Amino acid sequence: MRFDVFTLFPGMFTGPFGESIIKRAVDAGLVEIHIHNIRDYATGKHKITDDLAYGGGGGMVMKPEPIFAAVESVLADEFSPQSEFDDRRPRTPIILMSASGRTFTQAIAKQLAQYPRIALICGHYEGVDERVREHLCTDEISIGDYVLTGGELPAMVIIDAVTRLLPGVLPPGVPDEESHASGLLEYPHYTRPAEFRGWRVPDVLLSGNHAEIAKWRREQAERRTRERARRSSE
Numbered sequence: 001m002r003f004d005v006f007t008l009f010p011g012m013f014t015g016p017f018g019e020s021i022i023k024r025a026v027d028a029g030l031v032e033i034h035i036h037n038i039r040d041y042a043t044g045k046h047k048i049t050d051d052l053a054y055g056g057g058g059g060m061v062m063k064p065e066p067i068f069a070a071v072e073s074v075l076a077d078e079f080s081p082q083s084e085f086d087d088r089r090p091r092t093p094i095i096l097m098s099a100s101g102r103t104f105t106q107a108i109a110k111q112l113a114q115y116p117r118i119a120l121i122c123g124h125y126e127g128v129d130e131r132v133r134e135h136l137c138t139d140e141i142s143i144g145d146y147v148l149t150g151g152e153l154p155a156m157v158i159i160d161a162v163t164r165l166l167p168g169v170l171p172p173g174v175p176d177e178e179s180h181a182s183g184l185l186e187y188p189h190y191t192r193p194a195e196f197r198g199w200r201v202p203d204v205l206l207s208g209n210h211a212e213i214a215k216w217r218r219e220q221a222e223r224r225t226r227e228r229a230r231r232s233s234e
Contacts, residue, residue, distance in 0.1 A: 001113070001166050002032040003159050006070050007122040008049060008062075010035045012152045022160060025169045033159065034074075038062075041069040050125050059126030067121060067132050075119060094119045094138050095158070096128065097151025101140030104158060108141070112158070113165040120158060122151030185224040187217040 005013065013035050017023065025031040042049050043065070050060040071094060078092045093115055102108070112118055121128070121137065133140065143154040163169055190201040204216045 001030070001115070001162070002117040003034065003162075004074055004117070004119045005033070005035050005122065005155050005159075006038050006067065006074075006120065007035065007150075007152055007155070008038050008124050009122075009150065009152055010037050013156065016156050017159075021169065022163055025163050025166065028168065030166055030168050031163050036070055036074055038066050038070050041073065042066040053126065057126070061126050062124060062128040062132075064129040064131045064136075067128065068136055071119060071121070071136060078117070090119075090138060092117045092119055094121065094136060096121045096133060096137040096140045097123055097142075097154040097158075098127070098133075098140040099142050099147050101142040103145070104141050104143045104154075104161070106161070109158070109161040109165060112162045118158075118162070120151075120155040122155050124150040183225075184221040185228060187220040187224070 007013070013033075017026065017033055022031065022033075026033060039047050039049050042063075048063070049066050050062050053059070053061045075090060075092055075094070078090045093112065095118065097120060121132070141154070141158065143157050148154065190205060194201050194206065202216070204212050207213070
């Protein structure tokens with residue numbers, strides 16, 4: 001899997017991808033993460049990447065030219081012309097991180113994990129020129145109903161969630177047992193000591209009866225899922 005991230009702030013990605021599971025996946029050659037600075041593709045002496053919005057309003061808007069130039073340069077082989085009247089259709093998903101996009105879920109992560117390559121565009125300021133949405137991106141994704149300073153953090157979330165699903169990144173079967181994999185939240189976990197500050201591990205987990213343990217875990221997962229749904233509706 002190859003990720004191409006287009007951003008105005010490449011330094012934000014240095015820490016998260018140099019640790020833990022993602023670092024191991026990169027070191028093992030299972031994942032490639034390429035960070036591209038959109039400003040490198042801007043023209044003019046000052047490399048301007050944003051401008052005032054037509055019609056007025058607060059905030060600056062990211063210009064279309066540098067974004068198109070960056071994506072079309074890096075993904076040059078991923079476009080196939082249809083005709084002189086049609087937009088070129090990329091084979092690689094080009095996803096805009098946007099507060100107005102569809103909400104990211106585990107199901108979407110599974111869909112994206114089937115592609116060999118994904119491009120992520122990190123919006124910033126007031127947003128991006130609408131022509132980027134209409135004629136370059138194939139999808140828009142949000143990681144929740146709130147507003148962030150830019151699309152960098154959402155891009156990191158997507159890369160992390162998708163990377164975990166790639167073959168060889170985690171031990172076999174592990175992704176299938178995690179929260180949301182089967183539509184349920186994950187059951188509680190306990191480790192040593194068996195008693196801590198008077199709080200004991202449930203007896204069933206110490207019984208060695210695997211059938212009863214599996215039943216208990218299923219019941220706990222269902223209970224957590226119901227409680228989460230109830231809290232979300234309040």
